[in-house]
Amino acid sequence: MAITITERAAKEIRRQAEKRGTPEAALRVGIRGGGCTGFAYLFEWAEGAARAHDHVIEHGDVRVFVDPKSLVYLDGTALDFVTNVMGHGFKFENPNAKGACGCGESIQF
Amino acid sequence: MACEQCSGATGLACEGCGAMLPARAIDRFAALGLPRRFAVDAAEFETKFRELSKRLHPDRFVRAAPADRARAAQATATLNEAYRTLRDESARAEYLVTLETGSLDGNQPVAAAFLHEILELREELDEAAAAGDHARVAALGQAMTVRRDASLGVLRAQLAVWDGASDPAALAEARGELVALRYYRRYLEACAGYEEGAA
Amino acid sequence: MSLMQIGEPGESRAKEACAGRAVGIDLGTTHSLVATVEDGVRPLVLGDARGRALLPSVVHYRAGGGVLVGDEARRLAAEFPTDTIASAKRLVGRGSDEVRAASTLMPYDLDLTDSKVVRFRVAGGTRRVTPIEVSAEILRVLRERAEERLGGPLDGVVITVPAYFDDAQRQATRDAGRLAGLEVLRLLNEPTAAALAYGLDKGAQGKFAVYDLGGGTFDVSILELTGGVFQVRATGGDTALGGDDFDRAIAEVVLRELAGGVDATHDAGQVRRVLDAARTAREALTSDDVAELRIERTEGAPYVRTLDRTELEALIRPIVERTRSTCRRALADAGMTARDLDGVILVGGATRTPLVRAFVAELFGRSPLADIDPDQVVALGAAVQADLLAGSRRRDDVLLLDVVPLSLGLEMMGGVVEKLIHRNSGVPCGAEQEFTTYADQQTGFDLHVVQGERDTVANCRSLARFVLRGLPVGPAGMAKAKITFLVDADGILCVTAREETTGIEAAIEVKPSYGLTDDEVEQMLIDSYAHAEEDKAARLLLTERVEADGIIAATRAAMAQDPALLDDATRSALELALAALAVRIGGLDHRAIHEAVEALDRAAQPFAERRMNRSMDAAMAGRSITELEEIL
Structure with missing residues (x-):
């Protein structure tokens, strides 16, 4: 089971970590309840070190923590960083997701 | 029965952790977490009902599993039944006495003189109503209301004895008063029916 | 999906991704509304594309097929009286015998052969529809309105019913919701909904009476509000009494005069026109002392007559008086007298009538509250309940405790x-x-x-x-x-x-x-599945259109902001893609719109990157991080 991080995403995470003044900080990625379809992505800076059962993904010096439950839903996902006219930001390319909702933050499996 | 979640107290919801307890046959006092006493503090009674409703009402379980929704409906139905019975003074008295000493139906002797008297009063009422004598109907109703209130006073005193000492003898006396009250109630309902029909 | 930004620890858990799309619907006799709690605080009524909040509860079945709902249908009522159903709510859940007994001045072609359910012969006599199906058409329009405004399918609805609706009428309303493709979370009593809207808005505590006189139904409820619990103490009403009866009383007089002072039968179109004129006059008399009734006649000069407030009040007083004993009984059932009340709330369009207000003030011994629009208050309360049941934020502090209206x-x-x-x-x-x-x-x-x-x-x-x-x-x-x-x-x-x-x-x-039996509802549902694919396509289309509109706006804004960063090639590519998208938006193919959005995205790529680089350069030039964030 794995999650991949694109080069663009890794570069941006590193940049933002430095900007935040925490160059060592890892990201926490997961699935949580909520949103109009019942699931939404969790996407935030990790608090401290990885927890006991966390899955740790490394891309160069960028580290991403995923809890084992979420990994089931995120397997095969690519985390990308994109720029378009609406702005720029991160995007999950998740092969498990059947659809997204209008608010864009919920996912359907 | 102890709570599954925290092994706390009894009732429809656990007083310790607020979890809904399994629906089962419990008496109406227990449903509201009250002792089997006639005297009830009205404000505390209403607060207890509201608190329990907030925990058990199906509105709290709209997105829950069907089994939990059914349990919530059942528990709230039990709660509402208990509330309706115990909120009204005479209904509460009758329920308490029945719970402790058995049903009043068919096994409570009624004095023949009493029955005779009520029967006569009923005839008088029916005649007044048939004659369209609204004033007479109202007067008969007023007299019966006074009598009913006096009976309620006696009942309160009898049940205060029970509350103080759990004395079954007090309940035996209360049974007689409760049966009389049934006749008074029916009579007053008839009065109200005639008055509404006339209005 | 939208792009994501990295949050601080715990942040994603704290905010809900998006609000549950739950709405409240007031399915009224004369008009219907849909409302929602959009920002998690206050309910608001959702208007249609032209900003109209009230949807007349009128459904027109065209002879050649097709259904129109609302103002458009109402305009056709006089011309096609039997194909245009108004006030279907009066017949919902009613049997033919009951309708036969009560069908005075109903300008419809009723099929009363089935004793269990009434049907209207519509579409030039080619279709027969039940009041449930008519109600479902109204609900469907409100559903679409809400989906358009909220940008996606609804999670659930609360539909209001008169408190005094019996079991059959409630079942029928729920069936109508099902037919309209709605998940009915709850049927909510109208006066309770109104109290909820008032209670939350005004933070009221105490004992209240809600006097609800709508187009076709009358309800009174006595409620007690304590610490967020709205407890109904008693309710009463009449499901066949309302503002429509005022119009009918006026119309009877007018029809007699039209016939030269005798009772006569009138054709359905004539009756419809007279009823409409009666309503217009009655509504005018809310603020004016005299109103004019004008009826066009097929031959001769139009019939014109004035109606003053005194005459109106003489006509409607007996109808209003019928609510007195119901109110008294509700108070008695609640174990209260009028003096125990802390307030009286007015609900329903018919309570705008000055005579009704005066009557309520006299009956309860206090002037009633009407500071929330009596036409909207029920829908607003339903939206609050929908939000409580399925909304974004669960509110454990508010609970409604309602009662059964009939033994x-x-x-x-x-x-x-x-x-x-x-x-x-x-x-x-x-x-x-x-x-x-x-x-x-x-x-x-x-x-x-x-x-x-x-x-x-x-x-x-x-x-x-x-x-x-x-x-x-x-x-x-x-x-x-x-x-x-x-x-x-x-x-x-x-x-x-x-x-x-x-x-x-x-x-x-x-x-x-x-x-209707379960089988009949099932069959209707199956029939409506024939339209399910269309519905789904319509929904996807809607979503794509909303997204496309957003992207067009963002692109145009960026182009206006940074013309210097646009080379001719990119500009013309963008213009081309924008034009292509604009054309596709007008079409019905959601995939085509989606492809056009992606094409625009590709065309904008060089421009977007230049804008980003420019931002980076600006950052290099010593701008603060806050400023940078704003630019980005």
Whole structure:
């Protein structure tokens, strides 16, 4: 089971970590309840070190923590960083997701 | 029965952790977490009902599993039944006495003189109503209301004895008063029916 | 999907991704509304594309096929009176016999051959529809309106019903919701909804009466508000009394005058025109002292007459007076007098009538509150309840405790009713009763469920009949059946019967004798599935259009902001892609719109990157991080 991080995403995470003044900080990625379809992505800076059962993904010096439950839903996902006219930001390319909702933050499996 | 979640107290919801307890046959006092006493503090009674409703009402379980929704409906139905019975003074008295000493139906002797008297009063009422004598109907109703209130006073005193000492003898006396009250109630309902029909 | 930004620890858990799309619908006799709690605080009514909040509850079935709802349908009412159904709510859940008895001045072509359910012959006589289907058309339009405004399918709705609606009328309303493709979270009593809107808005505490006189129904409820709990103490009403009756009283006078002072039969179109003129005049008399009634005639000069407020009040006073005893009984049931009340709330368009306000003030001894629009207050309250039940934020501090409006019972020997559940019992509620066989060798129980306050079956409403069969054969009194009633939070009854010695069980959700059977509703649903694909396509189309509009706006804004960063090639590519998208938006193919959005995205790529680089350069030039964030 794995999650991949694109080069663009890794570069941006590193940049933002430095900007935040925490160059060592890892990201926490997961699935949580909520949103109009019942699931939404969790996407935030990790608090401290990885927890006991966390899955740790490394891309160069960028580290991403995923809890084992979420990994089931995120397997095969690519985390990308994109720029378009609406702005720029991160995007999950998740092969498990059947659809997204209008608010864009919920996912359907 | 102890709570599954925290092994706390009894009732429809656990007083310790607020979890809904399994629906089962419990008496109406227990449903509201009250002792089997006639005297009830009205404000505390209403607060207890509201608190329990907030925990058990199906509105709290709209997105829950069907089994939990059914349990919530059942528990709230039990709660509402208990509330309706115990909120009204005479209904509460009758329920308490029945719970402790058995049903009043068919096994409570009624004095023949009493029955005779009520029967006569009923005839008088029916005649007044048939004659369209609204004033007479109202007067008969007023007299019966006074009598009913006096009976309620006696009942309160009898049940205060029970509350103080759990004395079954007090309940035996209360049974007689409760049966009389049934006749008074029916009579007053008839009065109200005639008055509404006339209005 | 939208792009994501990295949050601080715990941040994603704190905010909900998006609000549940739950709405409240006031399905009224004369008009209907949909409302939602959009920002998680205050409810608001959702208007249509032209900003109109009230949808007239009028449905027109075109002779050539097709259905129109609302103002468009109402405009066709006089020309096509029998194809245009107004006030279907008055007939929902009613049997043909009841309608026959009450159908004065109903300009429709009614099919009363089926005793259980009334049908309208519409579309030039080619279609027959039930009031449930008519109601479903109204609900469907409101559903689409809400989906358009909220940008996606609805999670659930709360539909309001008159508190005094009986079981059959409630079932019928729920069926209409199902037919309209809605998940009905709850049927909510209209006065309770109004109290909820007032209570939350004004933070009120205490005892209140809600006087709700709508187009076709009258309700009164007595409520107590304590610490976020809205407890209904008593309710009463008349499901066949409302502002429509005011119009009818005026129309009867006008029709007589039109016929030269005698009672005569009039064609449906004429009746419709007179009723419309009557309503216009009545509404005008809310603020004016005199109104003019004008009816075009096929021959001769138009009929013109003035109606002043005194004459109007003389006509409608007997109708308003009919609400007096209902209010008194509700107060008595609640164990209160008018003096115990802390306020009286007015609901329903007909309460705008000055006579009604004066009557209420006199009856309750205080001037009533009407500071929330009486046309909107029910929908607003329904939206609050929908939000409480399924909205973004669960609110544990507010709870509604409602009651059953009418007693429920069983027929006993001799046509006498044994009440199992008394009116004004809190819902959900239940009751049990045991019965024994009354004859030797009796093998079944006939159960007849009725609703009403009277002691004899003949004077109550028949809800359902069912049979518990297969009893053990034996002498009278041997077999015992336990009958259980359970009324759910919608006020709908479910009855189960169980033979105690053998455990034989029969359960029914009481399907009223008057109304549609489950099979009939099922068939209607199947028929509507034929449109499901269209509906789905329509929804996808809607979503794509909303997204495309956003992208076009963002692109145009960026182009206007940074023209210097646009080279000619990119600009023309962008213009081309924008034009292509604009064309596709007008079309019906959601995939085509999606592709055009992606094409625009590709065309904008160089421009977007230049804008980003420029931002980076600006950052290099010593801008603060905050400023940088704003630019980005």
